[in-house]
Amino acid sequence: MSQTDTVTDTGEIASVSGPVVTATGLTAQMNDVVYVGDEGLMGEVIEIEGDTTTIQVYEETSGISPGQPVENTGEPLTVDLGPGVLDTIYDGVQRPLDVLEDEMGAFLDRGVDSPGIDLEASWDFSPTVSAGDVVEPGDVVGTVPETVSIEHKVLVPPDFEGGEVVEVNDGEHTVTEPVAVLDNGEEVTMHQEWPVRQARPSEEKFTPTEPLITGQRVQDGLFPIAKGGTAAIPGPFGSGKTVTQQQLAKWSDADIVVYIGCGERGNEMTEVIEDFPDLTDPKSGNPLMARTTLIANTSNMPVAARESCIYTGITIAEFYRDMGYDVALMADSTSRWAEAMREISSRLEEMPGEGGYPAYLAARLAQFYERAGRFETLRGEEGSVSVVGAVSPPGGDFSEPVTQNTLRIVKTFWALDADLAESRHFPSINWTESYSLYKDQLDPWFEENVAPDWPEERQWAVDVLDEEDELQEIVQLVGRDALPDDQRLTLDVARYLREAFLQQDAFHDVDTFSPPEKTYEILTAIHTYNDEAFAALEAGAPIEEITSIDAAPRLNRIATQEEYEEYVEELEAEITEQLQALY
Incomplete structure (x- = not known):
């Protein structure tokens, strides 16, 4: 606008x-x-x-x-939608920052404005309808090569009546020129406007049944999120919220990524803006920005624009969902958004609720996350919007209002732990506090596409980690050596689960992304060590000899192996051979 x-x-x-x-x-x-x-x-x-x-x-x-x-x-406040939204960096009210920088430099003047997409740029329109065809709201009338990765589908706007196509204009056009004309006089262009606070319509909302593959073992393996699902990443300062979300933006198997830097520090957003254009999309080999939109609203920008940037991002996500794409939206962080609401509410002299936040905080959070989901679009295709919101509770207190109200809404909870971060365990997701309510509905997909015993392997890992958590309390009182041999062995297996499975190096060329098949192989290799080690223990082998075999430490190297299948097969055989030789 x-x-x-x-x-x-x-x-x-x-x-x-x-x-x-x-x-x-x-x-x-x-x-x-x-x-x-x-x-x-x-x-x-x-x-x-x-x-x-x-x-x-x-x-x-x-x-x-x-x-x-x-x-x-x-x-109302609207966003410009059309080809040119991808591979662009916006501020909170969809002003393209690169365009404004070209006009006035690094420091923007007040009162300046620019359309969200270039209204003068020409795009090569290829029609998918002909004169005489009948189209309805949400139907595709043609396509445009928006980037090297994404084909932009030109839709009949949801607020049109639809009708018979009487004219089609293929070839080069600007986004404001009609590419199709209907018998009722409606002109379909490549440009749409949509109010940011109003959800775009869809035909139906489904239960998600397919996971959003993140490439992060602790998330895919233990606490998965569905395509069309919602997740929260709460954590104190320095626990890795931003890096975790950036990893999801880089590696998740969504078609489109919308990354919202909402009130975060400028240096963090600078890192995102500098890194993303240089990243290669692992799926296509093209630049990652070719399927990404960044919204940069840093902490020094006006507080009111911070409140609107969340809506700007989710509206862009819904637009690409309507084309049938799977969209992943990262909001970093919703706490800063809530703080903006609190400041505006206090200036309006509204009655404050808990923590000084407005009484409608829970309702606003719910309205935002409710726009996520797996949908049948108006034209009958499926598309999804997955929303991952970071939460920055003051002092790491998860009982504060924003975290608690978010937990009532989202179905996946990745709790970041400052102690894990301080011990250099990343991602610092606490496996005893985190959970996913999508596991049961996603298990059939994992069983069919990865391994039939995926749920059993995951549950075994969870049980071992839970048992380790209980044993650690005893260890702190009486020491590890006072435990029975079987419990000492459990602690050894849990250590490999933490180091070889849960830890992941975001800066290692291979380990930064772990496909589900590799995640499963690492888990089964540790399970093999567990079974063979307990068999040796029951046969009378000394616990010291079991835990000191040469092959076991190589479990920590699976994650960095590009050709991991052969490595795991040889390692499992070696572990079995060395442990069976003890009895």
């Missing part, structure tokens, strides 16, 4: 309180976009009481004073 939009009414500023401005004499509706002050700063109507209209401004408001004009566009 740009300042060239039609102005429907004009008022004037009555007061200014940070990002919250009140205006009088303005005829407006809730969520209308307005332009505030002489510089025309973008804002949104958030409260109307009598003749007083309250506006949250998406830019720094210093210098704005009472008496300056306020212009109403009469339209």
Whole structure:
């Protein structure tokens, strides 16, 4: 949305309180976009009481004073959708940062605006319909090669009536030129606008049954998320939330990735912006940015824009979902989003809830995560939006309101542990506090596509780790040597589960991504060691000799092997041979 939009009414500023401005004499509706002050700063109507209209401004408001004009566009905050959204970096209200940088350098002026996509760029449109065909909302009328990785499907907008195609225009066109004309006069272009706070319509929402493969063993192996599922990554400062989400963005098997840096430190977003263009997509060999959109709204940017960036990202994700793609959205972090809501709420003098957050915090979180899911699109195809939200609880306190309200909504919980991070165990996901409610509905997929005994192997690993957790309490009291031999052996097996299976090196060329087949092979190799070791123990072999065989430490090397199948086969044979030689 740009300042060239039609102005429907004009008022004037009555007061200014940070990002919250009140205006009088303005005829407006809730969520209308307005332009505030002489510089025309973008804002949104958030409260109307009598003749007083309250506006949250998406830019720094210093210098704005009472008496300056306020212009109403009469339209809600929308995003520009069409070819050109991918391989682009936006701010929280979908202003393309690279375009603005070219115009004014690294520091943006206030009041500047730019369309979310280039309205002048031409795209090669290939129609999939002909004159005489009947199309309905959500149908595809043609395709455009948006990037080297993604074919953009031009859809009949959801708010069209549809009808018979009377004209098709193939070839090079800008996004605002009609590529198809219907008998009722509706013109289909490659450009759509959609209100960010309104979910795009779909035909039906399904139960997810296919996992979102992340390439991270602790997640795929123990706590999987479904395509169309929701997950939370809470953790204290320095526990690895951002790196974990970046790993998911890089390696998850979604078709499209939308990464939202919501209120995070500028240096972290700089790292993302610098790294992503250089990354290669493991699926296609093309640049990863060819299927990625970044929304950068750092902690020094205006607080109101931080509140809107979450909605901008989820609307873009829904747009590609409607084309039949699987989209993964990473929000880092929803705590900063909630803090923005808290600040705006306090300036509105609303009654605070727990922790000073607004009473509607839980409702807003639910509305956001509810837009995730596996859907049947309006044209009958399947698409999904998976949402992974990082949470930054102050002091690592998971009982604070944002974490607790998120836990009531999401079905996968990856709890990051500061103690694990300090001991250099990454990903620092605590296996005793984390959980996934998708396991039962995803097990049939793993059984069919990876191994029939996948659920049994996973449950064995969980049981061993749980037993180790209980034994550690005893070890702290009486020492490891006071335990019976079988319990000492359990601790040894659990150590290999932690070091060879749960730990993963994000910076190793091979170990950074572990396909499910490799995850399973590592688990079964450790299980083989467990079975053979306990067999040797029962046959009378000394525990010291069992735990000191030469082959066992090589379990830690499986993760870094590119040709892991042959390595695992030889290792299992060697472990079996060395342990059986003890009795």
